[in-house]
Amino acid sequence: MTRTSVMVAVALIGLGGSAFANDANYGRNMASACSSCHGTNGKSVGGMEALNGYSKDKMVKAVQDFRSGAKPATVMHQLGKGYTDAQIEAIATFYAAQK
Amino acid sequence: MTINRREFLKVSAAGAAAVGVGSLAGCTGTKGSGNVVIIGGGYGGATAAKYIRMWSEGGINVTLIERNTNFVSCPMSNLVLAGERKIEEITVSYDGLRKHGVRVIQGEVTAIDPDKRTVKLATGDAIAYDRLVVSPGIDFMxxxxxxxxxxxxxxxxxxxxxxxxxxxxxxxxxxxxxxxxxxxxxxxxxxxxxxxxxxxxxxxxxxxxxxxxxxxxxxxxxxxxxxxxxxxxxxxxxxxxxxxxxxxxxxxxxxxxxxxxxxxxxxxxxxxxxxxxxxxxAQTAGMIAHKAGLVNVNKRWCGVDWRSTQSQVNDTIHVLGDATQSAPGMPKSGHMTTQHAKIAAAAIVNLMSGQQLPEPMHIANTCYSYVDNKQAVHVAAVYAYDTEKKTYIGVKGASGVSTARNEIEGKYAWAWAKNVWADALL
CATH class of the missing domain: 3.50.50.60 (FAD/NAD(P)-binding domain)
Known part of the structure; x- marks a missing residue:
């Protein structure tokens, strides 16, 4: 095992085995897909919910509720199903840190 | 005349000073350094330009070459045909990109020299690049x-x-x-x-x-x-x-x-x-992609590595948008193109700062269509990179259309446009 792969393996174990633990920009990159509608770094210019500074727990819960149908939606009940809980958490962590 | 690196740096340093970009352009930025040239200022090229500047924290110089004076959106242009919107309402200036330190040149690219890594303009000028983004849209057959x-x-x-x-x-x-x-x-x-x-x-x-x-x-x-x-x-x-x-x-x-x-x-x-x-x-990849030998699929489209949008023909060139051979089920849409641009921007910033390619991100498509002056319908889907198939595949269960046409989505459709234009150009 090379030194790099040992480091990666350690990182993976340390972060609960998620596949993206070795990419510091994973949350930022994943969240950028949402920005096309919700604005750069979540700063909506209007008509779509702003996601910058959104509480992480609130966002995770919102997407879960979209997926289950508990929260009515036009597109988010469909898009929400494209992400695992861990991926939503990575996205929510990024947006929570945006001002 | 060849605009060399030193002259380029003068221009971009002046731009940076004018808008108060923190890092001095040309010095090694926080993330990445070097010169990126982007051909085409549509949904793909504009988004890539902004995101490379943003994610490299000003470290990478970006030159965008576009033949038109302003960005005019194809999405929503049917509303102009119907008399519901004015052309001015779907037109956005490139000044927003200039504020991000992007050097925007209005011009026509006539040739790409992949060995010398230069693009040639109709004026005769040549511009050097370390990485090139080709986002030419379509041309007609x-x-x-x-x-x-x-x-x-x-x-x-x-x-x-x-x-x-x-x-x-x-x-x-x-x-x-x-x-x-x-x-x-x-x-x-x-x-x-x-x-x-x-x-x-x-x-x-x-x-x-x-x-x-x-x-x-x-x-x-x-x-x-x-x-x-x-x-x-x-x-x-x-x-x-x-x-x-x-x-x-x-x-x-x-x-x-x-x-x-x-x-x-x-x-x-x-x-x-x-x-x-x-x-x-019928349509094919924009002519400059043909001229540069980037069209390698069915003589019509450009094949890319979807982890980075690097051309299958030349890995210092990235191709975005409608010109690409889409992954299965991925429509040629403006929204998808913005997503290609973000894959490209993340990959380019990593590659130009000596890092490996990013973990593949998910991408999404949300596409609204009006059916009258107020009501719209949508199709939406999420795509994930499949490492075995080496392409993006729709995530099972994560797609769908409207249950029926409605006015709420008519409002969202216009809000989508304003937000996606801002994300690409402001």
């Missing part, structure tokens, strides 16, 4: 319609499949058409840019005619076997709202056009004479 020429398509038989003068030209024809006239829309075989676009166009033009010239007809002459996107929703709208106005004829591939008598003939079916003839020809 006029010879796919016998009788049609590039000149005719600019003067009499508009395609309006690129927004701008084409949109204005077709709008004028619709405005001057007599009540009781026929507007005919000819759709090429898939794949083409914006799969639901023709059906949205038929719908909103039918709305205009129903309101202003109610004796008129909309003839939809589709080379395909069926409606290519949101079929049930369009069919319901046509039945409920435009009965007696829209007539849809599938399997109508043009065999010839007589521009003098405004008549199209088909391989099967009756010839059609129209007052306004809107022929959308």
């Amino acid at each position: 006029f010879d796919s319609v016998p009788g049609l020429t590039a000149e005719l398509s600019e003067t009499k038989i508009f395609h309006a499949w690129k927004a701008g003068p084409q949109t204005i030209g077709l709008r004028k024809q619709l405005e001057s058409m007599r009540d009781g006239g026929t507007y005919a829309l000819c759709i090429p075989k898939a794949p083409f840019r914006c799969p639901p676009g023709p059906y949205e166009r038929a719908s909103v033009i039918a709305h205009y005619l129903k309101t202003h010239k109610p004796k008129s007809k909309v003839l939809v002459l589709d080379a395909n076997d069926d409606i290519q996107s949101k079929k049930g929703l369009f069919m319901a709208a046509w039945k409920d709202l435009y009965s007696g106005i829209i007539e849809y004829r599938p399997k109508h591939e043009i065999s010839s056009l007589d521009a003098g008598s405004m008549t199209v003939k088909f391989e099967f079916g009756d010839a059609v004479k129209a007052d306004v003839l809107n022929i959308v020809p």
Whole structure:
């Protein structure tokens, strides 16, 4: 095992085995897909919910509720199903840190 | 004249100072360094330019070369045809990108030299790059319609499949058409840019005619076997709202056009004479991609590595948007193109700072179509990179369309446009 792969393996174990633990920009990159509608770094210019500074727990819960149908939606009940809980958490962590 | 690195740095340093960008452009930035040149300032090129500047924290110099003065959006341009929006409302200046430190050059790229890593402009200037992004959109295969020429398509038989003068030209024809006239829309075989676009166009033009010239007809002459996107929703709208106005004829591939008598003939079916003839020809990757040898799929599209959008032909060149051979089920849409641009930006910043490619991100498509002046329908989907298949695949269960047309989505459609333009250009 090379030194790099040992480091990666350690990182993976340390972060609960998620596949993206070795990419510091994973949350930022994943969240950028949402920005096309919700604005750069979540700063909506209007008509779509702003996601910058959104509480992480609130966002995770919102997407879960979209997926289950508990929260009515036009597109988010469909898009929400494209992400695992861990991926939503990575996205929510990024947006929570945006001002 | 070749604009060399030193001269380039003078320009970009001045730009940086003017807008108070923290890091001095040209010095090694926080993340990444070097020169990126982007050909094409549409959804893909503009988004890539902004995100490379943002994610490299000003470290990477970006030059964007675009032939038009302003960005004019294809999405929402059908509303201009229908008289619901003005062309100015779907036009965005490149000044926003300049504020991000992007050097925007209005010009035409005539050649790419991948060995010297330069692009040549029509003026004779050459610009050097470390990485090149080619986001040229589509060009038209006029010879796919016998009788049609590039000149005719600019003067009499508009395609309006690129927004701008084409949109204005077709709008004028619709405005001057007599009540009781026929507007005919000819759709090429898939794949083409914006799969639901023709059906949205038929719908909103039918709305205009129903309101202003109610004796008129909309003839939809589709080379395909069926409606290519949101079929049930369009069919319901046509039945409920435009009965007696829209007539849809599938399997109508043009065999010839007589521009003098405004008549199209088909391989099967009756010839059609129209007052306004809107022929959308078959499409291929923008011509500069052909010239640069980047077209390697079916002689029409550019194959890329979807982890980075690097060309399969040359890994210092990234290709984005409608010019690419789409992953299965991925439509050629403006929204998808912004997602390609973000894959590219993340990869470029990593590669230009000596890092490995990023973990593949998910990408999403949200595409709204209006069916009248207020109501819209959507299709949405999430795609994940499949490491075995080496392409993006739709995530199972994570896609769908509207249950029915509605005004809420009509409002969201316009909000989508304002946000996606801001994300790309402001």
